[in-house]
Amino acid sequence: MGIALLASASGAGAAGAQGASDGWPQFQGGPTHPGSAPDGPRPPFREVWFLEARPGGPTGTMGLSAPVAADDTVVVLAPDAVIALGPDGADRWRIDRRPGPTVAPAIVGSGPDALVVFPEGFGPNAPGLTPSPSPSPTASSTPGGSSPTPTAAGAPVELVAVALADGSERWRTPLPAASRSGVTATEGALYVAGTDGSVSALDPAAGAIRWSVRVGGSIIAPIAATEDRVLVSALGSAQARFSLVALDPADGRVLWRYEPPGASTLGSAVAADEELAYLGLEDRTVRAVALDDGVERWSARLNAVVNPLASPVLVDDAVVVVDIGGQVYRLRRGDGVRLWDHALNVGVLRGPAVVSDRYVLVASSQGELLAVELDGGELVWRASLATGVLRSLAVTDDLVLAIRGGARSGLVALAHDEGGSLIRVQSPTVFRPRELGIGLVLGALPAALAALGIGVLVRRRLGSGAEELQPVVDPLEGGLEGGEVGS
Amino acid sequence: MSDGYRSPPSPRRPSTDRREERRGFLDRLVAPRSSSVAAAMPPLRASITRGIAATWSTPWIAIGVPIVVALVWLGLVAAGFQGPFALLVNALALPPVATLTDVSLAGDRAGGGLVGLGALAGVIVLRGILLALVTSAAVTSLRGERVTRWFAVLALRALPATLAVSVLSLSLLLAQSILGSVLGGAGGLGLLVFFGGLVLGVSWLSFAPAIALAERRRLGAVLQRSVRVARSPGSGTLTAAVLYVVPSYAMLVAPGKPGGLIGVNASPGAWALVVVVNLLHVAFTAAQAYRYLAVAASVPEPTPPKPSGGRSGGARDRRRSRR
Numbered sequence: 001m002g003i004a005l006l007a008s009a010s011g012a013g014a015a016g017a018q019g020a021s022d023g024w025p026q027f028q029g030g031p032t033h034p035g036s037a038p039d040g041p042r043p044p045f046r047e048v049w050f051l052e053a054r055p056g057g058p059t060g061t062m063g064l065s066a067p068v069a070a071d072d073t074v075v076v077l078a079p080d081a082v083i084a085l086g087p088d089g090a091d092r093w094r095i096d097r098r099p100g101p102t103v104a105p106a107i108v109g110s111g112p113d114a115l116v117v118f119p120e121g122f123g124p125n126a127p128g129l130t131p132s133p134s135p136s137p138t139a140s141s142t143p144g145g146s147s148p149t150p151t152a153a154g155a156p157v158e159l160v161a162v163a164l165a166d167g168s169e170r171w172r173t174p175l176p177a178a179s180r181s182g183v184t185a186t187e188g189a190l191y192v193a194g195t196d197g198s199v200s201a202l203d204p205a206a207g208a209i210r211w212s213v214r215v216g217g218s219i220i221a222p223i224a225a226t227e228d229r230v231l232v233s234a235l236g237s238a239q240a241r242f243s244l245v246a247l248d249p250a251d252g253r254v255l256w257r258y259e260p261p262g263a264s265t266l267g268s269a270v271a272a273d274e275e276l277a278y279l280g281l282e283d284r285t286v287r288a289v290a291l292d293d294g295v296e297r298w299s300a301r302l303n304a305v306v307n308p309l310a311s312p313v314l315v316d317d318a319v320v321v322v323d324i325g326g327q328v329y330r331l332r333r334g335d336g337v338r339l340w341d342h343a344l345n346v347g348v349l350r351g352p353a354v355v356s357d358r359y360v361l362v363a364s365s366q367g368e369l370l371a372v373e374l375d376g377g378e379l380v381w382r383a384s385l386a387t388g389v390l391r392s393l394a395v396t397d398d399l400v401l402a403i404r405g406g407a408r409s410g411l412v413a414l415a416h417d418e419g420g421s422l423i424r425v426q427s428p429t430v431f432r433p434r435e436l437g438i439g440l441v442l443g444a445l446p447a448a449l450a451a452l453g454i455g456v457l458v459r460r461r462l463g464s465g466a467e468e469l470q471p472v473v474d475p476l477e478g479g480l481e482g483g484e485v486g487s
Numbered sequence: 488m489s490d491g492y493r494s495p496p497s498p499r500r501p502s503t504d505r506r507e508e509r510r511g512f513l514d515r516l517v518a519p520r521s522s523s524v525a526a527a528m529p530p531l532r533a534s535i536t537r538g539i540a541a542t543w544s545t546p547w548i549a550i551g552v553p554i555v556v557a558l559v560w561l562g563l564v565a566a567g568f569q570g571p572f573a574l575l576v577n578a579l580a581l582p583p584v585a586t587l588t589d590v591s592l593a594g595d596r597a598g599g600g601l602v603g604l605g606a607l608a609g610v611i612v613l614r615g616i617l618l619a620l621v622t623s624a625a626v627t628s629l630r631g632e633r634v635t636r637w638f639a640v641l642a643l644r645a646l647p648a649t650l651a652v653s654v655l656s657l658s659l660l661l662a663q664s665i666l667g668s669v670l671g672g673a674g675g676l677g678l679l680v681f682f683g684g685l686v687l688g689v690s691w692l693s694f695a696p697a698i699a700l701a702e703r704r705r706l707g708a709v710l711q712r713s714v715r716v717a718r719s720p721g722s723g724t725l726t727a728a729v730l731y732v733v734p735s736y737a738m739l740v741a742p743g744k745p746g747g748l749i750g751v752n753a754s755p756g757a758w759a760l761v762v763v764v765n766l767l768h769v770a771f772t773a774a775q776a777y778r779y780l781a782v783a784a785s786v787p788e789p790t791p792p793k794p795s796g797g798r799s800g801g802a803r804d805r806r807r808s809r810r
């Protein structure tokens with residue numbers, strides 16, 4: 001079972017000089033999920049190459065993972081393959097992968113020792129698979145000697161590391177449960193979460209598990225990691241409320257657990273700086289929680305929720321978030337005060353926004369890519385790139401990478417278009433009295449006058465109708481029984 | 488023209504209706520149902536036509552509706568609300584349909600906690616005032632009188648009732664929410680509870696403002712009488728409520744309508760839609776007032792409590808006499 005991968009030559013070679021260099025080796029560009037590439041390309045953009053990938057996997061509907069890039073190599077997971085491409089979209093290598101969720105891999109290290117780390121296998125809850133008691137024949141042993149533990153049904157779940165240079169396998173380690181969080185890599189550790197609420201820390205060199213703990217709930221959002229905190233968004237369930245859990249990187253000990261009031265089930269992925277962790281919640285708020293003690297510092301209200309697979313973007317002294325209605329907000333990091341917002345009014349249901357250069361890039365469910373100026377909040381560029389969903393943005397020095405669905409689904413790479421032009425559109429949330437007045441005069445007034453005319457005509461035809469009404473009783477005069485009459 | 492009141496009715500009505508009484512819990516609470524109301528109740532279509540004639544022909548109402556909507560919108564924008572503007576399609580709806588919008592707006596702006604509660608209280612009071620004004624103008628026009636600025640003074644008489652209707656509607660939504668969350672997963676029962684609550688609220692409470700305006704009764708008696716009219720067999724009040732609630736809610740949630748996106752500068756199309764729908768709400772409010780005024784004299788008064796010898800009264804008397 002696999003997806004058909006067809007190298008498309010659309011613009012291949014045109015971006016030969018536009019290398020995918022260091023900068024986006026994992027979900028949102030780093031372990032703290034900054035989501036920002038100050039040296040990334042600026043709009044307008046043009047498509048420079050495209051990798052076609054039809055949906056596949058057990059259900060036939062799974063697309064590619066969020067792309068990652070480092071050392072002039074772009075890596076993306078298909079349901080049953082790992083694909084590495086050059087900066088021009090040409091194939092570097094591709095290897096088979098045991099079918100599993102297409103979640104963001106991580107690139108660890110650099111140079112010849114760089115590894116691509118990714119989870120594989122669905123475990124017992126494989127979508128569309130008949131449970132099977134026998135382990136997959138492709139399971140192999142880890143360098144450390146431990147063999148994979150087959151799960152009750154479906155493919156065993158393992159974390160696999162291959163060389164970034166050629167895709168050769170370096171190690172594989174069994175995991176407690178299938179991972180939908182993807183892999184988070186810091187300098188000295190890898191973190192991966194399971195859908196069963198487990199969090200595992202591994203040694204990136206050999207893949208040995210250092211510790212594994214259960215934090216409860218179900219984890220689908222990528223883990224964020226700072227120097228002294230591992231931050232996990234655990235979804236709520238019938239047994240437990242949604243919580244943001246901080247673990248000690250050394251031993252997995254729970255340092256604190258933040259259970260936000262007003263949000264019991266859903267929360268987004270986390271982004272963190274030196275002091276605060278930021279996340280969106282189901283009650284349409286973004287909250288900042290102190291890394292030291294897990295105490296909430298501020299809460300800012302949005303017009304809609306942030307999707308659970310997104311995380312806020314950290315740039316300058318601000319947090320940038322996009323809600324599912326496509327409204328972009330720039331909030332002050334210190335207190336959550338809204339500096340500007342722009343209502344794009346497009347669905348943003350898959351993946352977070354990113355910042356490239358000084359522009360917030362938003363991929364919409366309608367297949368559009370939109371760029372909003374970071375400083376003023378004005379829309380400066382928009383283009384339709386897909387007939388289906390556009391999602392999972394990644395930014396390198398020269399390219400913006402995105403996954404698109406619809407008729408030509410796959411991985412698309414965009415570069416700055418010297419010949420293109422920008423627009424300048426204010427947010428519809430900026431009050432413009434003249435525009436409002438025009439609406440009132442051209443819309444409300446004619447409607448009211450038309451109603452008045454109809455009303456007068458109907459009344460002339462029917463008469464007042466007062467004579468048809470029964471005279472009303474004044475209970476004061478009658479002194480009715482029953483104590484109904486007020487005094 | 489008279490002052491709108493007539494001489495008290497002869498005391499025969501309760502005795503003739505008593506034969507038709509079906510004693511149940513609600514009968515004891517709000518007095519028995521009476522089929523005499525149905526005979527006098529105008530058909531729904533004729534009532535709505537009357538409602539349109541009475542309200543849309545009145546400049547105070549036809550021009551007042553867009554002005555009220557504009558003022559509400561400017562107030563909301565000043566409070567930081569960013570849309571969608573189309574949420575105001577039910578700005579002048581009858582509670583509890585309008586209460587849905589009230590709760591949504593108060594929650595959006597103030598969130599939960601004490602601030603949210605305060606905002607909700609403010610919105611509920613505003614709702615009561617708007618409903619009193621609309622009903623006052625409608626009743627004045629239905630009586631064939633000219634609607635002058637004094638309709639606002641007359642509205643004061645209905646204010647306690649309209650405030651009570653707003654509060655009761657809020658309580659109804661709260662009860663709905665609790666019951667809906669319990670039944671939510673049980674095959675759409677939650678949805679049934681939701682719409683059932685709205686229909687029941689409109690059916691039972693929508694006559695109260697007109698009663699308060701037309702008759703000087705205590706608040707409790709006004710509400711009891713409103714329920715009594717609604718429960719009259721064959722009066723079609725439940726059908727009218729269903730025909731009102733379903734399109735009103737559909738209009739609120741319909742996708743793709745003008746003004747349905749986030750934004751504070753509503754387009755002409757959005758303004759036209761919101762104004763027309765609110766004029767229809769006002770016409771329906773007037774239609775309900777017309778329906779009540781047409782049957783007012785046929786609505787039975789509650790049975791007076793028996794002085795002694797009754798089941799409960801007798802026991803109480805016996806206890807008293809022992810002391």
